[in-house]
Amino acid sequence: MRRARGFFRAMTRVAMLGLTVLVAVLVYNTLRFPSRQIDVEPVAMSELPEQQILDRFAESLTIKTISYPTPARIDSEAFDRFKQFLEASFPLVHENLSRMTGTDFGDERNQSLLFKWQGLEESAAKPILLMGHYDVVPIETASIDNWTNGPFSGKVDEQYVWGRGAIDNKAAAVGMMEAIERLIAAGFQPSRTIYVSLGHDEEIGGTRGNRPIAEWMKSQRIQLEYVLDEGGGIFNDFAGLDGPAAFIGIGEKGFVTLELTAKVEEAGHSSMPPPLPQTAIGILGEALDRLHHSPHRADIDRGMGMTLEYLGSEMSWMQRVAIANRWLFDPLLIRQLDNTPLGNAALRTTIAPTIVEGGVKDNVLPTQATMTLNLRILPGDSIESAIKHIEDVLKDLSIDIVATAMQRPPSKRLSSTDCDAFEQLHRSIRQIYPSVVVAPFVVVAGTDASHYEELDLAKETYRFVPWRLGKEDLKRIHGIDERLARDDYLDLVRFYEQLIRYSCES
Numbered sequence: 001m002r003r004a005r006g007f008f009r010a011m012t013r014v015a016m017l018g019l020t021v022l023v024a025v026l027v028y029n030t031l032r033f034p035s036r037q038i039d040v041e042p043v044a045m046s047e048l049p050e051q052q053i054l055d056r057f058a059e060s061l062t063i064k065t066i067s068y069p070t071p072a073r074i075d076s077e078a079f080d081r082f083k084q085f086l087e088a089s090f091p092l093v094h095e096n097l098s099r100m101t102g103t104d105f106g107d108e109r110n111q112s113l114l115f116k117w118q119g120l121e122e123s124a125a126k127p128i129l130l131m132g133h134y135d136v137v138p139i140e141t142a143s144i145d146n147w148t149n150g151p152f153s154g155k156v157d158e159q160y161v162w163g164r165g166a167i168d169n170k171a172a173a174v175g176m177m178e179a180i181e182r183l184i185a186a187g188f189q190p191s192r193t194i195y196v197s198l199g200h201d202e203e204i205g206g207t208r209g210n211r212p213i214a215e216w217m218k219s220q221r222i223q224l225e226y227v228l229d230e231g232g233g234i235f236n237d238f239a240g241l242d243g244p245a246a247f248i249g250i251g252e253k254g255f256v257t258l259e260l261t262a263k264v265e266e267a268g269h270s271s272m273p274p275p276l277p278q279t280a281i282g283i284l285g286e287a288l289d290r291l292h293h294s295p296h297r298a299d300i301d302r303g304m305g306m307t308l309e310y311l312g313s314e315m316s317w318m319q320r321v322a323i324a325n326r327w328l329f330d331p332l333l334i335r336q337l338d339n340t341p342l343g344n345a346a347l348r349t350t351i352a353p354t355i356v357e358g359g360v361k362d363n364v365l366p367t368q369a370t371m372t373l374n375l376r377i378l379p380g381d382s383i384e385s386a387i388k389h390i391e392d393v394l395k396d397l398s399i400d401i402v403a404t405a406m407q408r409p410p411s412k413r414l415s416s417t418d419c420d421a422f423e424q425l426h427r428s429i430r431q432i433y434p435s436v437v438v439a440p441f442v443v444v445a446g447t448d449a450s451h452y453e454e455l456d457l458a459k460e461t462y463r464f465v466p467w468r469l470g471k472e473d474l475k476r477i478h479g480i481d482e483r484l485a486r487d488d489y490l491d492l493v494r495f496y497e498q499l500i501r502y503s504c505e506s
Ligand SMILES: [Zn+2]
Pocket: 133, 168, 169, 202, 230
């Protein structure tokens, strides 16, 4: 009995010792968990002729450059007007940069634009490409009256500039032009060549805009240092952070749309149905249920882990402990992230059922039913592997799985965070927005940058426009009451100026 008690006491001591060591390791790792933020000297904010700049931006929002999937609906004249607006608003850009237009790349509507600002020391450094698109998504007719100001009013009030495109993506397209116009006026000449592409069809895939431009660059053997497109931004409401964070996209997810068709031999009367999984609609239900229970594998090391590494040191103590000790806490972090739509999307290839069709009459069992699944593919997976997972999960169900033409592979690799280009971006953000924390992430939607990435034109590809958005503002993108704060647009212009200076000063 005494021996048993001694053994128990020894075990307790070992356990206590183990626990102490564990706590010591956790605390040690947390204390030496480094901040990844670059300390920068505050930069004197350049004076801007604010009203003129805001008025030009507002005017760009009045031009209805709407992309429709049906080409016949597209108002070509509006796109021509936009080009005229650029010419009239940014004369120095048009005098000093060479400009190619759509027809140079085989787009008969002649709408996309590629500007080239010749560098002084072309051989010293590879060119960079800044991207924006000036097409916008249509306004949903039923919601048009819900806009505080008309979607194409271009209204400027004390706080905001209102209109479709104020965020996505005329802010970037027009803001870049503004920054270059100002740099030329100040006598700045870039050391390296800068390309600026303004796509006209990003919202419908970019196949006539940036795709042909990318192909043309490939044919000219142009190799870029980096590409900067939309995709990330500054978000005010990131859980766990007190202040705003700037998210720079270092890769993007791909997508594929699948059609799943369940067929049964015989139709029948709905008064005598076979067991549910043997009806066409029942089989689809079974398929969906299985996919819910067997999602694609979550992998924190394909993007999200790096985001946490950058944010961790800026978070509260408990969160810092977890992120500084990922060897222990990764399963917990994954479980937490998994509970939110964005976290889930950042961790894995996702499956979204978007259309279900089948059946003709309320009392007839159909012989066939179809379900559309939209998959968003995490870098590291491929279109093929994403489909294979679905086939494996559903293999004993009588379902035909067909991949539609709606598909695009994910980024082949994530761009570096350990290079001059990322540092210049990081630095420029911290100078214009000193209170903002910078972090890389994987963009869950698609961008035109993917065309350049697919053709291996650039060493690195980043996705970031410095709009500052809160949770509520995210709904405004493609939604109602799209708007950008006046100060945010002015800072955006300053940001592009700063970035060009950093990237292109000799
Ligand atoms: Zn966009």
